[in-house]
Amino acid sequence: MQFRSTRVKASMANPITLPLHERILRKNKLKRATELVIFFLLLSLLIYRLRLLHAHGFVWLLAFFCESWFTFIWILIMNAKWNPIDNKTYPDRLRTRIHELPPVDLFVTTADPVLEPPIITVNTVLSLLALDYPANKLACYVSDDGASPVTFYSLVEALKFAKLWIPFCKKYNIQTRAPFQYFSSKEFETARDVSSKFHKDIIYVKEEYAQLCRKIETAEKNSTQFAFTKEFSAFSKVERRNHQSIVKVIWENKDNLADGVPHLVYVAREKQPNYPHHYKAGAMNVLVRVSGVMTNSPFMLNVDCDMFANNAQVVLHAMCLLLGSENEREIAYVQCPQHFYGGIKDDPFGASSLIVLQEYIVPGVGGIQGPFYGGTGCFHRRNVIYGLSPDDAKIQGKNYLSHGKQEEEAIRAKFGCSAQLVKSASQTLLGSHEKLNCPNDITRSLKIATQVADCSYESDTLWGTKIGWLYGSTAEDVLTGLQIHARGWRSAYLSPERSAFLGCAPFAGPAVMTQQKRWATGLLEILFCKNSPIIATIKANLKFRQCLSYLYINIWGLRSIPELCYVVLPAYCLLTNTYIFPKVSENAFWIPISLVVIYNLTTLSEYLHCGFSVKVWWNNQRMSRITATTAWLFGVLSVVLKLIGLSDTVFEITRKDQGDDGTNTNPGQFTFDDSPVFVPGTALVLLHVTALVLWTLGIQSPGQSALGAGLGEVICSLLVLLNFLPFLIGFFGKGSYGIPLSTICKSVASVGLFIHFCRRASTN
């Protein structure tokens, strides 16, 4: 890729003027041109349809509706990709530019010790504790929504190992700081034959890590007979959804050592059946408050339990964007991409499409108002999370000392009744971090920290509505980021050469469906809430083009309806001997053909540029079609049910693992369960097979004109089958590789109904 710098590079002679980062505009003339060509082809198709609409019935109207929708989506995509920006950061220059690095609170959320094995959380925590940043400026808070003694025990044991791991990493400048990754990395393989001291240390650390793993494994196996003595007594009567707050300081960096081990705090917020806990957003808000009364750092990094820090310098990189010139203060948060480790060969479950999206769409949005907040791998300013707007920020800190009783009352009304939190929040909002004597004695605040983690704490406050992580969507991340943009803030995208964070992508059919359904649900919920991007553009400071970019993701769910209609259409044509595509003899025949070819070549080139193979590209295209017509459809359903008040939306956790555990004989093969989400896909395959067979045999509904279904419809039907091949294979699979009988029955019934409807429609 070629880059053009938009900023005159500062002279080498004066280190003070060297920028901490540069915004680099990506050259994309060719890309824009191809995107425009696709756009004009889409328009031509629409015009072709419009001109002949009168001669055809409902089917053409439906096709026209779908194609208009695809054109609309394409406009949204073009808008989002138009001016991509890359940020280049120079952490080496921080030393000369910044006197003292600011403290950062590190948040990790975990919720289920079975779906999210504690060893994964432990590795994430270790990678954070070992970051290249003064240890006395870091504090790591782990929220455990599972309130699991095993998770707590694992962290206690991990801390012992951390005392060995951190000095080891720093001494030998180890790059991979999540031990499970390091011990299977090339870095480890090549390091072993360097010096003998290094070699000895490695062997020792490796053995200690193996021991840590064994201890955690044993604890997991015996989790039901846990001995609730001493520090574990708090867990003795814990029911997962009904227990008091537990906050434990696992480690305190009492001596304030820059090369020591950062604070480590365990938090299991109170849960009561009659209080909504708001899933991850609720957990994040508790972390904000607990850290608010303990360390109150001006910056916060949040990661999911599986997202370990892969780039040890990531905080320094983020600081390059967050600190610095006046203008850079407008950056509310710095988002790093979600990259994955240990994927399955050829990416059969389509995790790479997210990577490609982050390579093209996100830098594009970065050129407007800044990337969406993605829920993990993100650095936030605490004052922005506390509701500050860019205008407030300008006058911040001016009259800190004059702030009186009245102001304090206002803050109490927003933040709740903890005096300590009110005090720390006013300091944060008034920009007096310098004045806050960062307490080295965080244990002193333990009692207050436990109180602010109670579920009644948020009653009559603005937590979740105006401050903190917002409630009301299972995509709390996008909702929270949107509200920040709506206040007029910008955000920045940080994608250093060595991936900042790595996590696990879902690796089975049902897990992918769960995640995609939740995303579609959550994103659509945002469209219908009072913080929707449209309202934010009209009433607040969301830029119009940023609004369009938000719309692109918010309506993922809605895309399922035209996508589903469009993939059913060719089968309908074959069944009723009608057509929707131009005939080979018409000139217009080349419109859809060139559309398909150019579009696919464009997406293929994007995948190849990201370093993926043709096979990965194909698998991702296939998965996109599958999720769009199945999981997203169910996302829409759950939003509809919520809107009519029948049921609320749920955050279902995605299963995380360290990859193949050997029980899966073929990890790349698609798996199924008896969830209704697999019915549409199964039905589609049945429908197209039936339609193709009947058409080949010449058995169609009577009463059609001479111009029947032709090459276009047959090709499309075959393409649909090719895309849904995993389902076709699923008919013959065994166990989890096979489609359950109940799903097949439901599909047969719906296809039967559809064919009956086709016959009725064509004879009428």
Ligand SMILES: O=c1ccn([C@@H]2O[C@H](COP(=O)(O)OP(=O)(O)O[C@H]3O[C@H](CO)[C@@H](O)[C@H](O)[C@H]3O)[C@@H](O)[C@H]2O)c(=O)[nH]1
């Ligand atoms: O009640 C809950 C539910 C979830 N989580 C945590 O939320 C995180 C994300 O959950 P996960 O199941 O991994 O969802 P993903 O689909 O992988 O997450 C993506 O999408 C979510 C929004 O749908 C964002 O919150 C995440 O940051 C983003 O990585 C995990 O750390 C969970 O432990 C909680 O703390 N409490």
Ligand SMILES: [Mn+2]
């Ligand atoms: Mn996840």
